Amino acid sequence: MTSIICRYKYFKYFKCAIEYNHCVKDQVLYLSLCSRSSDTPYSTCTDKRHLLLSGNNKVTANIDGNVIESEEHQVLLGETIDSNLTFNKHVNDLCKKDSAKFYDFARIAGYMDLTKCRMIMNAFIKSQFSYCPLIWMFHSRALNRKINAIHERSLRITFKDRTSTFEELLKKDNSVSIHQRNLQVLAMELYKIKNNMAPEILNDVFQLRTSSYNLRTNSNFYSRPVHFVYNGTESFSFLGPKIWELVPEDIKKSGSLEVFKRKIKKWVPSKCPFRLCRVYLQNIGFIYSKLNRKLGDEKIMYF
Numbered sequence: 001m002t003s004i005i006c007r008y009k010y011f012k013y014f015k016c017a018i019e020y021n022h023c024v025k026d027q028v029l030y031l032s033l034c035s036r037s038s039d040t041p042y043s044t045c046t047d048k049r050h051l052l053l054s055g056n057n058k059v060t061a062n063i064d065g066n067v068i069e070s071e072e073h074q075v076l077l078g079e080t081i082d083s084n085l086t087f088n089k090h091v092n093d094l095c096k097k098d099s100a101k102f103y104d105f106a107r108i109a110g111y112m113d114l115t116k117c118r119m120i121m122n123a124f125i126k127s128q129f130s131y132c133p134l135i136w137m138f139h140s141r142a143l144n145r146k147i148n149a150i151h152e153r154s155l156r157i158t159f160k161d162r163t164s165t166f167e168e169l170l171k172k173d174n175s176v177s178i179h180q181r182n183l184q185v186l187a188m189e190l191y192k193i194k195n196n197m198a199p200e201i202l203n204d205v206f207q208l209r210t211s212s213y214n215l216r217t218n219s220n221f222y223s224r225p226v227h228f229v230y231n232g233t234e235s236f237s238f239l240g241p242k243i244w245e246l247v248p249e250d251i252k253k254s255g256s257l258e259v260f261k262r263k264i265k266k267w268v269p270s271k272c273p274f275r276l277c278r279v280y281l282q283n284i285g286f287i288y289s290k291l292n293r294k295l296g297d298e299k300i301m302y303f
Helices: 008-013 022-027 088-111 114-129 141-159 166-173 178-194 200-205 229-233 236-246 257-264
Strands: 002-004 028-033 050-053 060-063 066-071 073-076 079-082 279-281 285-291 298-302
Touching (some): 050 073, 079 088, 114 178, 141 166, 178 200, 178 257, 200 236
Antiparallel strands (some): 002 028, 028 050
């Protein structure tokens, strides 16, 4: 099977005739075809042809005379990609799988000691959220609360503690939340880019600064200007440099990737710029604190 993830203009490199409505050419996210050969033509692979477009448009594509209808979501390499690129369905499916495993874990936790409980929790509960987190980590605030609820219940079962808060349970476990762990993974990728150890495609997403001037910002990456929320500020390329600014300098200057990984796992991110970490008041909006450089006091900003 041949999978294509690209814009319409690149389809000319594939040996098949593809026809779309002109207004949706730039909305193509994912196209899947079976491999062309003399014994398996496209017309016989009706169950292996898929088309995914950004937005809510329902359109069809004509490929070598075969009509393919667009779908709302599609699974690719274990990740459920939806037409709006929110990954809500993917994270919801992860939470459902984790909840089912949690109830099995809760039934047997009373017969195991702390060491075995922690081992089971890490292997069957937390591991569900460790596959390709950089793709789906820009999810909604509601899904983040759902993930934290599963994590908190697992910690309570493990430590047999029904009174401590989620933050206190994390300190007992000497760990961080799933979102904070995702930020650590993002920092690892930025370290690889900075030290020329990352794939070339990531070097196009994050551009290193080459200026020799001593600027106020300590970021090694350019932060591109954006004007939208879900297609701009809540994106991999925009928030990556901001997370890198939060990493302490002694961790950034690690001599090797192994040393960096060892140090970054002990780092607890704070002042996360993600939308899901900001304080939100109903009918008012998001609130964040900004240090007044001149007066030294704290201002409350509403937006």
